Amino acid sequence: MYWSKSFIPTSKENPSGAKIPSHQLLIRAGMIKQESAGIYSWLPLGFKVLKNIESIVREEQEAAGAVEILMPTLQSSDLWIESGRYEGYGEEMLRISDRHDADLIYGPTNEEQITEIFRSYIKSYKNLPLNLFHIQWKFRDEIRPRFGLLRGREFLMKDAYSFDLDKESAKISYFKMFTSYMRTFKRLGLNAIPVIADSGPIGGELSHEFSIITNTGETEIYYDSRILEIEDYDFDYSKKDSLENSYNKFTNFYSSTDDKHSEDLFQKIPEEFQNKGKAIEIGHIFSFGYKYSEPMNAFVNNDKGENIPVYMGSYGIGVSRLVSAIIEAYHDDRGILWPISVAPFQVGIINLGKNDEKCKKVSEDIYQQLRSNNIDVIYDDRDESAGRKYADMDLIGIPYQIILGPRDLESNKCELKNRLNDQRVSIDLDNIIKELLKLI
Amino acid sequence: MYWSKSFIPTSKENPSGAKIPSHQLLIRAGMIKQESAGIYSWLPLGFKVLKNIESIVREEQEAAGAVEILMPTLQSSDLWIESGRYEGYGEEMLRISDRHDADLIYGPTNEEQITEIFRSYIKSYKNLPLNLFHIQWKFRDEIRPRFGLLRGREFLMKDAYSFDLDKESAKISYFKMFTSYMRTFKRLGLNAIPVIADSGPIGGELSHEFSIITNTGETEIYYDSRILEIEDYDFDYSKKDSLENSYNKFTNFYSSTDDKHSEDLFQKIPEEFQNKGKAIEIGHIFSFGYKYSEPMNAFVNNDKGENIPVYMGSYGIGVSRLVSAIIEAYHDDRGILWPISVAPFQVGIINLGKNDEKCKKVSEDIYQQLRSNNIDVIYDDRDESAGRKYADMDLIGIPYQIILGPRDLESNKCELKNRLNDQRVSIDLDNIIKELLKLI
Numbered sequence: 094m095y096w097s098k099s100f101i102p103t104s105k106e107n108p109s110g111a112k113i114p115s116h117q118l119l120i121r122a123g124m125i126k127q128e129s130a131g132i133y134s135w136l137p138l139g140f141k142v143l144k145n146i147e148s149i150v151r152e153e154q155e156a157a158g159a160v161e162i163l164m165p166t167l168q169s170s171d172l173w174i175e176s177g178r179y180e181g182y183g184e185e186m187l188r189i190s191d192r193h194d195a196d197l198i199y200g201p202t203n204e205e206q207i208t209e210i211f212r213s214y215i216k217s218y219k220n221l222p223l224n225l226f227h228i229q230w231k232f233r234d235e236i237r238p239r240f241g242l243l244r245g246r247e248f249l250m251k252d253a254y255s256f257d258l259d260k261e262s263a264k265i266s267y268f269k270m271f272t273s274y275m276r277t278f279k280r281l282g283l284n285a286i287p288v289i290a291d292s293g294p295i296g297g298e299l300s301h302e303f304s305i306i307t308n309t310g311e312t313e314i315y316y317d318s319r320i321l322e323i324e325d326y327d328f329d330y331s332k333k334d335s336l337e338n339s340y341n342k343f344t345n346f347y348s349s350t351d352d353k354h355s356e357d358l359f360q361k362i363p364e365e366f367q368n369k370g371k372a373i374e375i376g377h378i379f380s381f382g383y384k385y386s387e388p389m390n391a392f393v394n395n396d397k398g399e400n401i402p403v404y405m406g407s408y409g410i411g412v413s414r415l416v417s418a419i420i421e422a423y424h425d426d427r428g429i430l431w432p433i434s435v436a437p438f439q440v441g442i443i444n445l446g447k448n449d450e451k452c453k454k455v456s457e458d459i460y461q462q463l464r465s466n467n468i469d470v471i472y473d474d475r476d477e478s479a480g481r482k483y484a485d486m487d488l489i490g491i492p493y494q495i496i497l498g499p500r501d502l503e504s505n506k507c508e509l510k511n512r513l514n515d516q517r518v519s520i521d522l523d524n525i526i527k528e529l530l531k532l533i
Numbered sequence: 534m535y536w537s538k539s540f541i542p543t544s545k546e547n548p549s550g551a552k553i554p555s556h557q558l559l560i561r562a563g564m565i566k567q568e569s570a571g572i573y574s575w576l577p578l579g580f581k582v583l584k585n586i587e588s589i590v591r592e593e594q595e596a597a598g599a600v601e602i603l604m605p606t607l608q609s610s611d612l613w614i615e616s617g618r619y620e621g622y623g624e625e626m627l628r629i630s631d632r633h634d635a636d637l638i639y640g641p642t643n644e645e646q647i648t649e650i651f652r653s654y655i656k657s658y659k660n661l662p663l664n665l666f667h668i669q670w671k672f673r674d675e676i677r678p679r680f681g682l683l684r685g686r687e688f689l690m691k692d693a694y695s696f697d698l699d700k701e702s703a704k705i706s707y708f709k710m711f712t713s714y715m716r717t718f719k720r721l722g723l724n725a726i727p728v729i730a731d732s733g734p735i736g737g738e739l740s741h742e743f744s745i746i747t748n749t750g751e752t753e754i755y756y757d758s759r760i761l762e763i764e765d766y767d768f769d770y771s772k773k774d775s776l777e778n779s780y781n782k783f784t785n786f787y788s789s790t791d792d793k794h795s796e797d798l799f800q801k802i803p804e805e806f807q808n809k810g811k812a813i814e815i816g817h818i819f820s821f822g823y824k825y826s827e828p829m830n831a832f833v834n835n836d837k838g839e840n841i842p843v844y845m846g847s848y849g850i851g852v853s854r855l856v857s858a859i860i861e862a863y864h865d866d867r868g869i870l871w872p873i874s875v876a877p878f879q880v881g882i883i884n885l886g887k888n889d890e891k892c893k894k895v896s897e898d899i900y901q902q903l904r905s906n907n908i909d910v911i912y913d914d915r916d917e918s919a920g921r922k923y924a925d926m927d928l929i930g931i932p933y934q935i936i937l938g939p940r941d942l943e944s945n946k947c948e949l950k951n952r953l954n955d956q957r958v959s960i961d962l963d964n965i966i967k968e969l970l971k972l973i
Contacts, residue, residue, distance in 0.1 A: 099600050100663060102654040126650060128605055129637065134650060135603040143603070160539050163575040163583070165568055165687045166606060166670055167639075184632045189639075191686075192624045192674045197569065199607075199629075210566060210574060214542040223540060230606055230670070234632045246631075247605045 094438070096473040099137050103485050113309045115420035116241030118429050122489045124416075124437075131238025131246030138489055139416065141437040143249065146415050147228055149280050149434060150251050157273035157330055159224040159253050164206050166230055170196035172205035175389050182294065185233045199232035204385050204407055207254040211403065212391035218258045221393065221403070222266055226253035228412060240309075242417040243373065249413040255406040258395060260382065263404040267299065267380050268336040270408040274303055274376050275343055276326050281415065282432025283422060284321045285375060288314055288348045297381025297406070302350075302374050307421040310371030315354050317346035318368040373418045380406040429490030430513055438471040439533055441491035443482045445498040447475075455507075455522065456497050462526050468533060487512060493529060534878070536913040539577050543925050553749045555860035556681030558869050562929045564856075564877075571678025571686030578929055579856065581877040583689065586855050587668055589720050589874060590691045597713035597770055599664040599693050604646050606670055610636035612645035615829050622734065625673045639672035644825050644847055647694040651843065652831040658698045661833065661843070662706055666693035668852060680749075682857040683813065689853040695846040698835060700822065703844040707739065707820045708776040710848040714743055714816050715783055716766050717850065721859060722872030724761045725815060728754055728788045737821025737846070742790075742814050747861040750811025755794050757786035758808040813858045820846040869930030870953055878911040879973055881931035883922045885938040895947075895962065896937050902966050908973060927952060933969060 102123040111117040119125045124139030135143055151161065167189065173179035187199040200206065207225060215223070228251045238246050255266035271287070278285040283305050290302040304314060320343070328339035347362055349355065350372075359367060385391070386402040393403050411418075423430040433439055442460055446452025456472060463470040471491065473482050479498075486494050496508040496517070507525055510517045520528055542563040551557040559565045564579030575583055591601065607629065613619035627639040640646065647665060655663070668691045678686050695706035711727070718725035723745050730742040744754060760783070768779035787802055789795065790812075799807060825831065826842040833843050851858075863870040873879055882900055886892025896912060903910040911931065913922050919938075926934050936948040936957070947965055950957045960968055 098598065100602070100654075100660075100665060123654075126653065128646065128649075129607070129609045129635070132605045132607055134605060134646070136650075137600050137602055140601055140603050158538065160577050161580055162540070162577055163580050165572045165574060167569070167572055167672070167687055169569045187629065187631060189627065189629050191627060192676065195569070206568065206574070209568075210576075213566065214540075214563075220540075225540060232607070236632065247607055 094471045096471055097475050099471075101138055101485075101489065102136065103488055105484075111241065113240050113243070113421065114424050115243070115309075115417035118420055118424055118488070119241055119417065122429060124489075125242070131235055131244070133242065133245060133247070138437040142416055142431070142435055143413060145435040145437075146281060146419075147249070147251075147412055150277055150410055150412060151228065153273050153277040153280070154226050154251065154253060157224070157269045159226040161227065162210075162225050163227045163229060164200070164203050164210075166199055166232070167197045168200045168203075168206050170198055172209055172389075173198065176205045176208070176385055177388060178205070178294070185235065187232045187234045200229075201231055201233045202250075202407075202409070203227070203229075203252055204254070204405075205389065208385040208389045208391050208405070211256055212389065215256070215403075216393055218393055218395050222255065222257045222262055224253055224255045224266060224269075226251060226408075240417070242413050243311075245413065248411065251410040251412055253408040255408070257404045258393065258401075259404055263380055263382070263406060265333055265336060267378065267406055268333075268340045269330055270378055270406070271301065271343070272328055272336055272339045274378065274408070274410070275339075277410065278303065278305075278375065279326055280434055281419060282434060283375070283419065286314065286316050286320055286348050286372070287343055288316075288350055288372075289353070290350070290377065297379045297384060299380040301344075301378050303376035303378075304372035304374050305418060305422055306370035307373055307418070308371060309421050310373045312372050312374075313351045313369060314348060314372045315351065315359055315367075315369045316348040317362045318366045320346040320348060373414075373421060374411070375415055375418050376408075376410045378406065378408040424490075427484070428488035431490040431492060433492045433533065436490065436492050438469045438491050439493060440468055440470040440529060441486045441494045442470065442472040443479075443486055443494060443496045444472070444474060445479050445482070445496065446502070447477075449499045451502055452497055452499055455502060459495060459497075459525060463529065466526065466530060468529065493532060495525060495529075534911045536911055537915050539911075541578055541925075541929065542576065543928055545924075551681065553680050553683070553861065554864050555683070555749075555857035558860055558864055558928070559681055559857065562869060564929075565682070571675055571684070573682065573685060573687070578877040582856055582871070582875055583853060585875040585877075586721060586859075587689070587691075587852055590717055590850055590852060591668065593713045593717040593720070594666050594691065594693060597664070597709045599666040599710075601667065602650075602665050603667045603669060604640070604643050604650075606639055606672070607637045608640045608643075608646050610638055612649055612829075613638065616645045616648070616825055617828055618645070618734070625675065627672045627674045640669075641671055641673045642690075642847075642849070643667070643669075643692055644694070644845075645829065648825040648829045648831045648845070651696055652829065655696070655843075656833055658833055658835045662695065662697045662702055664693055664695045664706060664709075666691060666848075680857070682853050683751075685853065688851065691850040691852055693848040695848070697844045698833065698841075700844055703820055703822070703846060705773055705776060707818065707846055708773075708780045709770055710818055710846070711741060711783070712768055712776055712779045714818065714848070714850070715779075718743060718745075718815065719766055720874055721855060722874060723815070723859065723862060726754065726756050726760055726788050726812070727783055728756075728790055728812075729793070730790070730817065737819045737824060739820040741784075741818050743816035743818075744812035744814050745858060745862055746810035747813055747858070748811060749861050750813045752812050752814070753791045753809060754788060754812045755791065755799055755807075755809045756788040757802045758806045760786040760788060813854075813861060814851070815855055815858050816848075816850045818846065818848040864930075867924070868928035871930040871932060873932045873973065876930065876932050878909045878931050879933060880908055880910040880969060881926045881934045882910060882912040883919075883926055883934060883936045884912070884914060885919050885922070885936065886942075887916055889939045891942055892937055892939055895942060899935060899937075899962075899965060903969065906966065906970060908969065933972060935965060935969075
């Protein structure tokens with residue numbers, strides 16, 4: 094992408110009202126724009142990051158055997174009356190009347206709708222287990238939307254729903270999602286900490302939250318820091334033992350939210366690993382059994398011909414929230430430090446010789462070569478000062494930056510800058526593509 | 534994808550209430566499920582088709598220089614009051630009050646919102662021309678939703694918005710979108726007919742609808758059938774002449790909706806090319822100049838330092854509607870005939886020897902080889918009768934079908950069936966991958 098042909102409205106000013114780094118930086122980097130309280134437009138750079146995260150989440154869901162569908166944003170209130178959640182859900186549920194005075198809601202989650210889909214088609218244990226997921230916009234009418242995407246109202250979520258014949262089989266479905274979440278977050282550059290959680294309005298008996306530690310977290314968690322050192326994310330979805338071992342590995346270390354914290358257990362951790370920190374929740378999974386299948390009549394026949402309710406679970410990842418969470422984990426005083434897996438562009442080209450024909454030619458040439466090697470690259474071809482170009486490229490957080498100036502070009506060289514550690518090295522022009530292909 | 538591990542609830546029964554082939558087939562093929570009037574869930578196969586169409590639309594928008602963003606589904610009513618459309622839009626607009634009694638609407642289109650984004654950032658002619666598009670769910674509260682996806686309420690639309698300094702430059706933006714639409718539809722297997730259109734509630738002075746002829750169209754159009762024979766879709770977005778020539782080529786032939794039809798002009802077409810037919814609209818483009826920029830104060834400085842309103846256009850493609858439109862154009866009495874560019878899978882494998890170890894082994898082997906060649910393949914590994922497998926594979930419209938039976942395997946052969954022309958040929962197992970790679 095040529096910077097001049099995109100739409101990247103960066104700004105030096107910190108926006109008023111934005112209190113945490115991710116909110117400030119998303120606006121300053123021209124990635125999002127607030128439209129109403131807690132409702133945002135995604136400008137080109139922000140949209141690319143959102144899509145990159147979405148792709149990783151999708152790939153890992155599919156790898157775990159989940160099948161993608163798409164449910165609509167608006168749901169009939171009838172489903173929620175059937176499950177018993179319509180009255181109780183409170184004011185966070187956006188309730189809507191259509192022109193015929195039918196009651197709709199903007200879905201805050203989809204347990205009811207997926208149960209209704211399941212019961213419409215699936216009648217036999219032979220079609221189990223099944224896990225269906227979708228990635229769709231949802232709405233929660235927060236009383237005080239704040240912190241940008243972290244507590245917005247219209248937000249993008251991946252939610253998966255598992256259906257099993259019994260609790261034993263449901264455990265495997267739960268392990269699959271649990272371990273796939275750890276892999277997903279790892280690919281996003283995040284070391285997530287799983288914490289046993291209350292199941293809240295979703296319900297059920299087994300539940301984990303996945304959180305990352307940042308300065309701006311909303312809740313406090315206590316944890317054994319060895320959980321962050323686990324390096325072995327290897328397991329086999331088709332083998333129960335492998336899944337269970339992996340699950341146990343990730344859940345063996347102590348972790349707890351402060352309301353459930355046990356100082357006794359905490360003190361048993363060797364002191365150097367005792368840790369607490371502020372946490373941002375990025376995922377939440379639930380095994381809730383018959384909570385929806387019983388009242389909503391989602392029954393299947395087992396192999397004895399008995400008609401029994403299906404055993405369910407649900408598994409959420411906050412896709413739009415992750416954009417903010419990643420920034421909270423990765424930024425400095427100059428801007429964002431995107432992990433390369435989600436960066437809007439992997440490489441940025443800064444042309445310092447805006448009136449220098451050779452600079453232009455070499456920049457264009459490198460740009461085309463990177464593109465033909467399937468590297469996602471932005472070329473800052475604007476008529477702006479060097480200072481502005483450096484600052485903007487750092488602000489939007491491009492991991493690798495090629496700096497092309499007339500003086501370097503005289504000796505057939507350019508600079509390659511690593512945004513993360515701020516190192517700059519001088520490289521022969523003939524080697525720059527090879528060097529980048531090695532790094533990416 | 535293994536059929537047994539996906540979720541493809543096919544049915545032999547025609548659903549009651551579904552009156553046109555696309556609606557019937559989408560439900561029978563297990564691609565969509567109605568949730569409320571005019572609101573659908575997308576089951577795995579339907580979702581794949583939707584995504585395939587979306588990808589082609591996106592690629593062609595990007596090729597034409599449009600930049601992708603994403604605006605939210607819910608908008609503040611304030612914007613519509615500013616533009617003057619809030620009162621006039623009528624009951625098709627879904628109006629919503631949030632918990633603080635703020636008035637929101639579920640966006641039926643985004644002219645207001647994009648104008649507001651533009652005016653927030655862009656102040657100078659130096660940033661023009663600009664074309665921003667998004668692909669987002671929209672809502673129109675139709676009084677009588679019907680025909681499945683063709684007249685639904687929650688629907689997916691691609692809408693692009695162009696911004697130019699003046700009418701002359703805006704013409705080029707219009708040509709770009711016009712020609713990119715013809716290419717987009719061609720890639721979807723559709724010969725679209727552009728027709729000069731009324732601009733309706735969007736407003737403006739130049740507007741085209743793009744339609745295809747099917748038995749179940751909603752309006753009647755008269756046209757010179759030579760427009761369907763144009764084979765040269767070649768043009769260069771960077772050259773004004775090339776764009777204009779291409780635009781002229783597509784608009785030179787007579788076409789008209791019946792309300793604007795001129796029998797005089799029609800009679801000037803050689804008789805063998807005079808045609809009329811029922812049409813389904815699949816795209817609509819508008820050049821409306823200052824209709825939103827003036828009341829909403831979206832002004833830029835020109836190179837003389839004068840502050841003038843920006844000249845705008847908007848360009849819509851009905852992405853979810855296209856799923857139905859393509860089926861209306863491509864089906865037979867056995868099911869859907871997907872063009873390969875949008876088919877949920879390019880190849881289907883039908884294993885007829887469900888208890889035959891060699892059949893299973895060869896099926897699995899071909900399945901893995903196709904996947905490693907990046908061919909999207911579904912393997913019907915179910916414990917079902919041959920008749921059911923044949924019928925289902927035809928119903929869901931898989932273009933190329935490999936049929937593996939124990940008898941053929943004895944002579945190291947299989948059958949390759951072309952869904953479109955129903956031809957079956959016997960092929961050596963050793964050649965089947967090569968043969969398919971040639972075809973796809």
